[in-house]
Amino acid sequence: MSMTSRADIPNIPDSDGYEPIPGNDAGSPSLGFRTRLSFTWVGLAMLLCWNVFLASSYSNVYDDPIADAPRVKTYITSTFTAVNLFTILSLNYLPVKASYYNRVFVPLSILTIVFGLLFAALKLAGSMMRNTYFTAVIVTASLIAGVCTGFIQNGVFAGLAMELPEAGAYLMIGQGIAGVLPAVAEMVFLFLSSHGTLDSTSMYFGFACLTSLFGVLAFINIGRTFPFIRQSVSAPGLSDAQTRTKAALVQLPYSAFAIVCTFAVTLSLFPAFTSSIAPASGSALTGGYFTALGFLIWNSGDVLGRTITLRVVDILSHETLAIASVMRILFLPLFVSCNVRGKGAIFPSDMYFFMVMFLFGGTNGLVSTASIVKSGQTVAADLKEATGSLVSMLVCLGLLCGSLCSFAITALFST
Known part of the structure; x- marks a missing residue:
């Protein structure tokens, strides 16, 4: 550009x-x-x-x-x-x-x-x-x-x-x-x-x-x-932009996958599915407070994950980040074990739910930010601008995929 x-x-x-x-x-x-x-x-x-x-x-x-x-x-x-x-x-x-x-x-x-x-x-x-x-x-x-x-x-x-x-x-x-x-x-x-x-x-x-x-x-x-x-x-014109974007993507296959997968998994569960989780029986929190507090705790974990990225990014490889992004799918059974739609929980504790939310937000911030930082460190200097545009599109693509998956997950556990 x-x-x-x-x-x-x-x-x-x-x-x-x-x-x-x-x-x-x-x-x-x-x-x-x-x-x-x-x-x-x-x-x-x-x-x-x-x-x-x-x-x-x-x-x-x-x-x-x-x-x-x-x-x-x-x-x-x-x-x-x-x-x-x-x-x-x-x-x-x-x-x-x-x-x-x-x-x-x-x-x-x-x-x-x-x-x-x-x-x-x-x-x-x-x-x-x-x-x-x-x-x-x-x-x-x-x-x-x-x-x-x-x-x-x-x-x-x-x-x-x-x-x-x-x-x-x-x-x-x-x-x-x-x-x-x-x-x-x-x-x-x-x-x-x-x-x-x-x-x-x-x-x-x-x-x-x-x-x-x-x-x-x-x-x-x-x-x-x-x-x-x-x-x-x-x-830039369409041809030049596409050429630079493809060149950046070729250099970043694992990081690109990690970015898309991280945000897809996140939005598959948060906030649509997590909003269906009710406070534990006997909790002092009402539904409105419970939802807002869960959102706050998730974002606090996300901010912490972003903050510690620069301390650990050098020891994380592109392949490790890709694997970590897939492993976050394991948060689904952790959330299912909570009080989904007030139908009972395997672990009937608000603290358990908030702990899972904090870890879910923390891994989102860490894996996504590390993948983006590694992308900027890897590509050639003449592709950094194209990489910035590519990362923006990958984030949006991951969010879109996750939002579509949330329909299926919400419907699956609505009965």
Whole structure:
């Protein structure tokens, strides 16, 4: 992909946007605090919609959340991942002029509007927004969110992160926060709703709307600090993109398989199937708290797995990662031994379920991140850009395969 070089961009502001690194004669910029915070918030907003849809217990919109929430989450994940993959493929291969600023700003604005409309609909027409009607609305919202997220991912990683490498670290921090924040917010709103007339689901989407709005404002600050990101650049043609992608894939057969398999296994079970697991008999946790806490624990394990990757990645081979990705299938019987749909458990303990969730999240973070890091270390320098696009597509492919498999697994254990 042809990108404008920072050396060719005049008048980059010497303000809070960046600070020269002492001793660096080339004047390479180090991002200032406000800009680091802005990139972190954009990373949060980029994955917020995905986590918001999945972390909610939907306790106020379904007559039987334990039975209905897992089903609607399979619809959401399948719709979101399918349109997200299609969007990323289209943006990578279509030979168009790319305005990476607009590919982030416009979708972030649309997501803010979508969350605002969901909040308004639940507040003004709460009696109608239930069961089947709510399912249709939320799946439509996930379709729009999948397209928007694809544009944001392309604009952020193909545009911003290439021109400002340091920004990538703060974007990843924001993505980690996006996994934890919705679960914490869900538990807070469930607590408030249990002590008054507050509708936890509507307030949950109101919170998501405000968070996305701050993401828009953060990106506006980035655009003002670095005006060069507003420039349009030429994207590669289909033939050149396919050639580079195939060359990268040939060098990464095991890592490519590990990435797809890891995310496929994860989404086959989490969150659709795991949402069907009820608290153990006599538990102090209600269904809504139990679901949100499980989501929080899974994401905490995922963050820990990502964090320790750099300490162990050098001792993990591509083949080992591929085998580990397949071995994660063994988590299925561990979850089945829990209280699925309240029908009894082999190990009747909430702590057992939370421990399995933590390990499931930890192995997801470790294996997926290690596979991605090893991919970047293995390929030739001239294929690193193509490898970045390939990894994005492999992640989306794994998520799509997993979301489709979740239908079968949820149906298999629904009786």
